[in-house]
Amino acid sequence: MISRAPLTQRSAYLVAGCALFITIVIVIYPSVAFQASIEGLRVWWEIVFPALLPFFVAAEILMALGVVHFLGVLLEPLMRPVFDVPGVGAFALAMGITGGYPIGAKITANLRRRGLCNQIEGERLASFTNTADPLFMSGAVAVGMFHAPDLAGAICGVHYISAIILGVLLRLYGGPQRRRDLEISVNSKGNIFKRAFHELYKARQADGRPIAQVFGDSVRDSVGSMLLVGGFIVMFSVIIKVLTVSGVMRLIEWPLTLITGPLKIKDTLISPMISGLFEITLGTELASKAAAPLLDRLMVANAIIAWSGLSVFGQVSAMVSGTDIRMTPYLISRLTHAAIAAVITAIVVSPYGQGLAKLVAPVFVLRPAETQAPFYLKLLTSFTRLLTIVVIMVGLSVTIWLFRRIRLVFIRVRGVK
Numbered sequence: 001m002i003s004r005a006p007l008t009q010r011s012a013y014l015v016a017g018c019a020l021f022i023t024i025v026i027v028i029y030p031s032v033a034f035q036a037s038i039e040g041l042r043v044w045w046e047i048v049f050p051a052l053l054p055f056f057v058a059a060e061i062l063m064a065l066g067v068v069h070f071l072g073v074l075l076e077p078l079m080r081p082v083f084d085v086p087g088v089g090a091f092a093l094a095m096g097i098t099g100g101y102p103i104g105a106k107i108t109a110n111l112r113r114r115g116l117c118n119q120i121e122g123e124r125l126a127s128f129t130n131t132a133d134p135l136f137m138s139g140a141v142a143v144g145m146f147h148a149p150d151l152a153g154a155i156c157g158v159h160y161i162s163a164i165i166l167g168v169l170l171r172l173y174g175g176p177q178r179r180r181d182l183e184i185s186v187n188s189k190g191n192i193f194k195r196a197f198h199e200l201y202k203a204r205q206a207d208g209r210p211i212a213q214v215f216g217d218s219v220r221d222s223v224g225s226m227l228l229v230g231g232f233i234v235m236f237s238v239i240i241k242v243l244t245v246s247g248v249m250r251l252i253e254w255p256l257t258l259i260t261g262p263l264k265i266k267d268t269l270i271s272p273m274i275s276g277l278f279e280i281t282l283g284t285e286l287a288s289k290a291a292a293p294l295l296d297r298l299m300v301a302n303a304i305i306a307w308s309g310l311s312v313f314g315q316v317s318a319m320v321s322g323t324d325i326r327m328t329p330y331l332i333s334r335l336t337h338a339a340i341a342a343v344i345t346a347i348v349v350s351p352y353g354q355g356l357a358k359l360v361a362p363v364f365v366l367r368p369a370e371t372q373a374p375f376y377l378k379l380l381t382s383f384t385r386l387l388t389i390v391v392i393m394v395g396l397s398v399t400i401w402l403f404r405r406i407r408l409v410f411i412r413v414r415g416v417k
Contacts (some may be wrong), residue, residue: 008400012140018196022239022242022243025099025242025246025248026238026242028242029244029245029246031350032241032242032245033241033242034240035241036237036238036240036241036242037234037237037238039234039237040233040236040237040290041230041233041234042047043233043237043281044229044230044233044234045230048226048230048233049226049230051099051100051133051225052099052103052226052229053134053222053223054383055095055098055099055103055382056103056106056218056221056222056225057218057219057222057228058095058107059091059103059107059110060110060214060217060218060221060222061214061218062091062205063107063110063114064204064209064214064218065200065203065207065214066199066200066201066202066203066204066207066215067200068091068111068116068203068308069088069116069199069200069202069203070196070197070199070200070203070346071087071088071090071091071196071390071394072086072087072088072090072091072116072199073087073192073195073196073280073396074087074121074169074192074193074196074397074398075087075088075089075090075091075393075394076165076397077192077397077398077400077401077404078090078393078396078397078400081400082120082167082168082174083124083128083167083168083170083171084124084171085121085124085125085325086111086117087120087397088111088116088117088123089108089117089121089124089129090390090393091106091107091123091390092104092107092111092125092129093129093167093393094130094389094390094393095107095129095386096129096130097131097133097134097386097387097389098133098134098382098383098386098389099132099133099382100131100132100135100136101130101132101133101280101308101312101316102130102132102229102312102315102316102319103130104126104129104130104131105129105130105315105316105319105320106225106319107127107129107323108122108125108126108129108130108325109122109126109319109320109321109323109325110127110233110414112320112323112324112325119324119325119326120173120174120175122320122323122324122325123173123174123325123326123329123330124167124171124174124220124329126316126320126325127166127167127170127329127330127333127334127337128163128167128170128332128333128337129163129167130162130308130316131159131160131163132159132280132305133382134382134385135382136157137152137155137159137305138152138155138156138158139383140258140281140284141155141284141288141301141305142155145284145285145288145289145301146288146297146298146301151298154298154349155298155301155302155305156310157337157348158302158341158344158348158355159302159305159306159341159347161344161348162204162302162306162340162341162344162413163219163337164189164338165304165340165344166336166337166340169283169336170333171327173329174248186277186330191407192398209353218278225319227280228315228318228319229315232314232315232318233311236278236279236309236310236311237279239278240275240278240279240282249271249274249275251340252274253270253271253274254274256270256274257270260273261286265300266290266291266292266296268290268291269287269290269292269296269297269300270274271286271290272284272286272287272290272300272301272304273287273300273304274393275312275385276300276303276304276307276309277307277309277310278307278309278310278311279309279310279311280304280307280308280311280312282306283284283304283309284304284305287300287304288301290362294349295345295346295349298349299342299345299346300342300346301359302341302345303338303341303342303345304338305337305341306334306337306340306341307335307337308334309332309336313327313330313331313334314331322368351360366400378410390393
């Protein structure tokens with residue numbers, strides 16, 4: 001299922017030239033590159049690795065044991081009408097929300113490899129389930145960067161509301177999808193719980209590996225994925241630093257002012273936008289410190305979080321490697337997500353839209369005490385939120401299924417009369 005886009009002669013020269021230029025700059029500033037690589041390695045080892053590895057391992061194990069197939073049946077009545085994706089996509093959405101970048105894309109790629117979604121559905125899922133995690137937005141951005149815990153609700157609310165809006169809009173991409181290769185269907189006859197347990201058993205039987213082997217394979221594959229993520233973090237840390245020291249970043253700012261000028265964006269926010277183009281953390285931190293009104297800083301920060309940076313883009317590209325999921329729809333979706341997030345920010349911050357953030361805050365926002373808690377307690381909080389999200393979605397999905405069943409029975413009774 002590997003899909004390779006055709007490479008033109010001009011793009012080949014451009015990519016080679018950029019790689020050569022960055023290599024030369026690294027050679028010119030070796031000490032800067034070394035310090036940047038150490039900082040990137042520290043961020044990966046102390047923050048990213050312990051935060052993402054449990055989610056990566058859990059996702060692999062749950063998929064091998066058939067739990068994802070079980071949830072797919074239960075969540076089909078919700079996911080198909082809303083996003084036109086299979087029910088298993090809800091697992092990618094829930095894990096992406098609680099685990100953060102790039103767990104949503106990794107799970108989507110695994111679903112595609114197992115044939116649980118088609119190409120278009122995979123591209124849709126990778127685009128709107130790959131989100132930032134509440135710990136980063138509540139703790140790092142709201143508390144650590146803006147020094148305003150009260151903004152956590154607005155930041156998380158904007159991000160997830162805009163992601164849901166993006167998911168709904170992606171229904172237009174690729175046209176309506178119909179799942180003929182799976183027995184899971186909204187209109188399938190029989191009890192939804194019986195069908196869910198049946199799919200779990202079938203998936204477990206098809207996998208066939210002993211539990212010990214499943215666990216070992218999950219850990220090995222997850223550690224390999226984490227090493228890949230770490231490599232991207234280190235390399236983009238080096239690239240951003242050497243481009244900043246060499247003055248290339250300032251050269252990019254000038255043509256960008258021609259675009260931001262008509263939009264009335266302050267010049268002080270251009271540097272955060274350029275940094276955010278490459279890396280999410282650096283861009284949001286600069287946006288929080290920029291000399292601009294709070295609303296403008298929040299709009300830029302939320303747009304950067306939604307865009308996620310070229311570093312995450314590279315991670316996602318590596319995660320979906322080996323599938324036919326294309327990166328062009330993902331790129332367009334990230335830009336769309338950023339634009340939606342900026343617009344929603346203006347709405348949420350207004351007196352008329354603050355209720356939207358309050359609806360999201362109780363589930364996703366970390367309280368001040370939780371942001372200062374030991375890491376294992378933060379991880380426990382993340383898994384608790386994952387369970388909460390899954391329970392809410394299952395409840396909504398089963399309610400929809402029951403409503404349709406009752407309506408069907410009512411129609412049949414009326415027909416008999």
